[in-house]
Every structure is written in structure tokens, then in C-alpha cells.
Amino acid sequence: MSQYYIGILILICINLLAVLGLSLMTGFTGLFNFGQAGFLAVGAYTATILTTQYSVPFVAALVAAMVISVLTSFLVGYPTLRLKGDYFAIATLGFAEVVRLLVENLEKITGGSRGIPRIPTYTSLPFALGASAIALWLVANYVRSRHGRSCVAVREDELAAESIGVDSFRYKQIVFAINAALAGLSGGLLAHYVGFIQPSMFSIVKSTELIVMVIFGGMHSLTGAVFSAIVLTSLPELLRTAQAWRLVAYGALVVIIMVARPEGLMGSWELTPANVKALFARLRPQRDSELSSAEDVELRSAREGK
């Protein structure tokens, strides 16, 4: 496979990590995070500074990036997670802006607006694929667990969730932390794929792209998140000519989705064996169902006879 396509695949994996975290936090738990780029930046700069200035091995640097990102989420989350949806969303926007501010002004550590060049490109395709596959497995496990259900309950009706014993604040902290870990990892991998980082890579534009991916595929579906990550990462790369209009299209796309089909492409449909079977059953041509109606009558009467 040519370097070009390998590159796109790696980018898909890097985006997928960030999108999975957002899907869990925003889609499944209803916490609107408009500042994902801030966590990407925290992860990217932490990992980069460790590998370039302190010769820390790659994996250790990534782990450190995730840890720092998680700690940041606790710091940011403590005053903001108890707030209503709008407040929290804008607080995350503010957080991303603060990160950008700090990065641009703490020049001695971060290289300011020029950023950090000549980062060793440790991110290989197997590594990126492995990381995102594991992340997908972990998040899917979480969503199917009782904790995942409690998070969805918090999204659906926080008051009712509290009334049945769900500690909504704690669960919000947990998904915020998981999101931070995934975003931090994503940032670290991004830095060591592109080979340099600059604050302009972690602007509100990046946060927006990631949110659009979550909305496009379907906020309540991990399959949708994967699908979006693949489509919305590769399409712009393959259509490099219309770059300038890409964000204009994104903006319009978000409005259109919200007006026409807010559940996104997949709604809450997941790619599970059961669901796929059901889908094929519904798509089977009419003739079969006519033929089997006689069978149905037999089956029904047999069932009722019992």
C-alpha cells in the first residue's frame, strides 16, 4: 500500500480515538464537549516534550500524555460538571481557548505559535490500528455495561437517574476522564505522525470537525462514530481541491442534520450480529414473505395450540 493511503489510515485511527471519546461523553452521556482540541493539545504537547526534550520512550510518553490529560479533565470538570448543558459546553470552549492561550504564550516550553518541529515519527500503522482497535473494544464494553447504561440514563433524564441511585456527577467525571485519556492518546499519536505541532492545529476548527463526526454518524451509535471517522477523514483528504469550502460544507451539514435527521446516519443502531440479521430480514424481497405466510399461519396456530 502506498504511503499516501497508509497516511490516511493512520489519520483515521487518530481521529477515531478522539471521536470515540466524544461519542462516549457527548453522544452517550449527553455532555456537550466543544473543546476536544484542548485535550488533544494537552496530549500532543506532553508526549512531544517528553520524547524530544527528555528522551522518554514513545509508549511511556503516550501514557504520561494520557495521565496528564485525565488529570486536566478532573481539574476542568470539578467546577463545570455540575452545571447545566449550555454552561458546560461553553466552559469546554473556554477550556480549549485557555489551552491555546497557554501554549502560544509559554514559548520556552511549547515553542509558542511556531510550535515544535522535527518530532520523531514513531506512529506506525500497526501501532495506530492497534490503539484504536483496543479503544473501540474498551468503549464498546463500557457502553454495554451497567455503567454505560447509567450514563445513558443520566443523558435521558438526570433527575430520574439520580432518583434510582445513579451518582450522575461521578459518572460524568468518569466519561470525561475516559474521553480525556483517548483524546490525549490521539494528540500524542498525531504529533508523532505529522512530525511537528503548532497551536493552530488545535483550534476550534479541530474541535468542530470532531463534533461534526459524532453528529454525522449518529450520536448514540459507536458504529456511527467509526463510520464518520472513516468517511469524514478520508473524503477531505481525497478531495484536497475543495479544502477551503470544507468547513462551509460542515457548518451547513450540521444544520441540515439537525433539521432533517438529528439522530445522524445511524441513530442508535450498532453493528452487532443480531442487528445485521434483522436488517437483512427486513430487506429480503417481498416474494419470500408471501410464500412464508402460509408457514406463518401454521406456526401461529401451533404456538397458540400450546
Added chain:
Amino acid sequence: MTTILQQVINGISIGSVYALIAVGYSLVYSILKFSNFAHGGVLMLGSYFGFFALTLLKVPFWAALPLAIVGAGLLGIVNERLAYRPIRIRNAPLLYLMISSLGASIFLENFTIVTIGPNFRTYPEVFPIQPFMIGELSIGRLDIIILVIAAISMGLLTWIIYGTRVGNAVRATSYNMRIASLMGINPDLIVALVFFLAGASAGLGGVLFGIKYTVWPQMGILTLKAFIAAVVGGLGSLPGAVVGAMVLGVTETFAAAFVSSAFRDLFSYALMIIIILVRPGGLLGTVTGEKA
């Protein structure tokens, strides 16, 4: 002493611009209960309308200003019709309105970048820039003018909202839209009016900001300041938006002048965090809970 006074005036001046933006934001929030992110886009385009009125159409300032204001107001109405009304009438969750507003804001900002261009623009010199001198105190002429224009506009807005029948209808709708409509108030008209007023004040804020500083496609980020102002003063409260904006403007200016101008915005966010932690209803607000 003179520096402090000067900074206070600076602070109040920028605060009054924030107030214009924050009031529009709070108006929409109090009626429809959601944060309109596209407010920034309207502000930005209002600023561009004024800029092009002055540079392309070459009209005098006193014609350009109303053009920009009305243009921004109309843009607000169009925004509502296209991006919010279809969602609103389906009784969809407020979250969808917020996401749609995000989309609209991204669209407006990037459409401007692609069509008009990403460059910063400077308003032509509309007012002479020599400062007033009172003894040793140098007071920016521009600051005073901005303050006066903003104050007059706020006064006008206050009169409309609190002193007219239409304003009463707006306030009634903000308490309970359904009951207001049962009383014969047309909610669609009220919503259109509110978005016009919000857009108009945002446009005015954009023009004033453009005159004092600069015009650029991403200037919509100023709405973040408006949000901080609204939170500090009390979300949903119009007087709160003004008070919050003034507090924010002065705090920011002092922080920039006496601590560090690069980290000015950090102080703005810090102010918001402090208010959220210490007095979540805002300086003028009351804390309301959900009805169980």
C-alpha cells in the same frame, strides 16, 4: 491615579460593547432557553456590513451604522427561520437547537473566509482620534463615543422591552411561551422580533468593536465574552447581562494593564469560574431549579 481612571474608562468602554452583545445573547436565551452560538456570526457580519457600507458604498457613518444594524437584525431573523424554527416547532430537545446554532456559526464564519477573505480589515477613521484631555487625564475620544452610542442603544432597547406593549409581550413569552400564545400573542412574531433585536444589537456591537479594534472573520469568538458576561451577571437576565459585561470589561482591562496583556482572556475565564463556584446564579440572578 490617572492610569487607574484611564483603565476604568477603557474597561467601561469595552464593557459596553460586551454589554450590547451580551444583551442580545440573553434576550434569545430568555425566550428560547438555549445558547445561540450563531450570535457571533451575526455580530461579525454586522461589522462587515458597516465596513463595506463605509468603504464600498462610501456612505457617511451615520448612514452606515443603521444599515449595519438593520442588516444584522434581518440576518438574525433569517438565521432563526432556517436553522432554528424547523427544530423548534417539532418540540425537539434544546440540545438540537444549540448544535444547529453551532453549525450556523461555523457556516457563517467560513463562508465569510472563503468569499470575503481571511484578512483583518481596519475601519476607516470615522472619528478623530485625538483624546480628550482633562488635566493630565487622557480620555480616548473613541471610548467615550462608543460608550455614548452603546448607552443610547441600551436605553432604546430597555424602553422597547420594558416600556412598550410589544416589549410586554416579549417578556410574557419569556416566562411561558405556551400561555402567552393562549393569550393571543403570536409566538412566531415575538421570536422574529427578539432575533431582530438580538441581531441588531450584536451588529452594533460588531461595528463598534470594529471601529475600535479590527474586523475579521473569526471575531464571532467575542460571543464567548458575552457568555461570560451573561453568566457573571445572571443568565437570562437583561440587566444582569449589562452588569456582568461591565464587570468583565473592567476586570479584563485591569488584568491586562497591571498583570499581563497576553493572559487577559485567562482572567476573563477565571472570573467566570469564580462566579460559577461562588454564586452560580450570577450577580443579579436567582437560582432556579427544575420542577420535579
Added chain:
Amino acid sequence: MPLLEIRNLTKDFGGVRAVDHFSHTLERGGLYAIIGPNGAGKTTIFNLITGIYKPTEGDIAFDGEDITGQVTHQIAQKGIARTFQNIRLFSEFSVLDNVRTACHRYARYSVWEGLFPTPRRGREERELAERSSHLLELVGLSDRADEVSKNLPYGHQRRLEIARALAQEPALLLLDEPAAGMNPDETVDLMAFIEEIHDTFDLTILLIEHHMEVVMALADDIVVIDFGRTIAQGTPDEIQSNPTVIEAYLGTEETEEGQYATA
């Protein structure tokens, strides 16, 4: 020891006193009711008990423990469950999942096990599913277990909300206007249902209701509130003939002979 003791409970919202020195004692196994005109403060009392509001004055003791000012989820875990006036189901969840989410006594596996499945998680999940299905059978909803709960008819949604509360295995069940919006047939079903769960599950029940036939038929003891204050308490018979109660509900009528309460 009484199960719930409320003493001098008072709640002010700004200048409005919603609950005014309300006191009540619930003994284990009883079926109690609170009635009163709209806006009398009944739901506010529920919200105070479940920690949604903090009282301005007064205290609440549950099973001997002071729970005043505790947080809602803590109180729920201690054994108090409630339903809401406007049904608050997790509408996108299936019927089964609504119940499963409330069964926190039977699954204790940690968040880490949520990310990394262990045998213990598998076991606990199976037990959760079994217990939830069993509960659905008991309340007559098992044939709809996989349906999305927002698609259920109103009466079934009510039942589901109650089932979800039962899944918490509470000692005290608070029902806020369970018969709201029901026609006479549904109301009769509901009454039988409440009686049944009261006996089967060894519950103490406190209910708020406007449908008088429900209250009079089910409750052992009724408290009547108006303007946040208790105006009467007693058995159904005592309450029905209490003139203060009649006046509070129906008002008085003026005639040439003077005021008298209309019955």
C-alpha cells in the same frame, strides 16, 4: 422504630413558604396518603424527602438515620424509591433496560470491569437480566420487555415507572399521583396493582393522589395539606367527614343564613 420520621419540615422558595412545619411518622408496612388541593406542597414534600430540595428548617430520619440534606442518589441507595407526577422514564431505553438500570443491589462490578469484562461481570449481568425479567413478569410487562419504553401506552408506562422503582428493592415507595391521567378502568387496575405490590414486596407506601376513590380505598392513614401545612390527619372515614378538609377542597358558599361548607 418508625421507618420515616419527618419533623417540622419547612421549605421556603424566596418569599414563598411551600411547606410549613410539616411533621409525619410512617410505620413499617403501612400505606399512607397525602392529599390536598393543587399547589398545596405535596410534591415539594416528596422532593424534600428524596433530597432534590434542601429543607429550610426541620429534619427527616429514615430507619433511624438522619437523611436531612443528603443527596438524591444517596437517599435512593438507602432504600427510598419514587415515581414522578409527569412520568420520567428513560424513553429511549427498552422496558427491560429501564428496570435493569435501577437494580443496583445485584451488580457491584467496578468501572474497570466495565472496560475490561471479567467473569464476575458476566455473572452479575446475567443475574441482573434474570431479576429484571422476573420483576417484569410480576408486573405484567414481560411480553413487552424489548420494546422502546416511549412507545408504550400511558397506563403501561406508569406501571413501568413503578416497576423501575421496585427494582431498587426499596423499603419506602413514594408514588406521586400514580393515577394521574387514567380513566376509571385503568384506575381500578392501578389500585389493585398498588395493593398487590404492597403485600408482595413488603413495602411501606406513601402516595399523593387526587383520585379520592384510590386514596379512600387504599390508605390506612391520610394527611391533608393546604398551603404547605397539615390541616387534618386520620383514617379515610375521619377525613371524609372532616369539615376543615371539605372546606379546603370545595370552599364555602355564602347564603343569607351565613357561610356553610358545601359537601
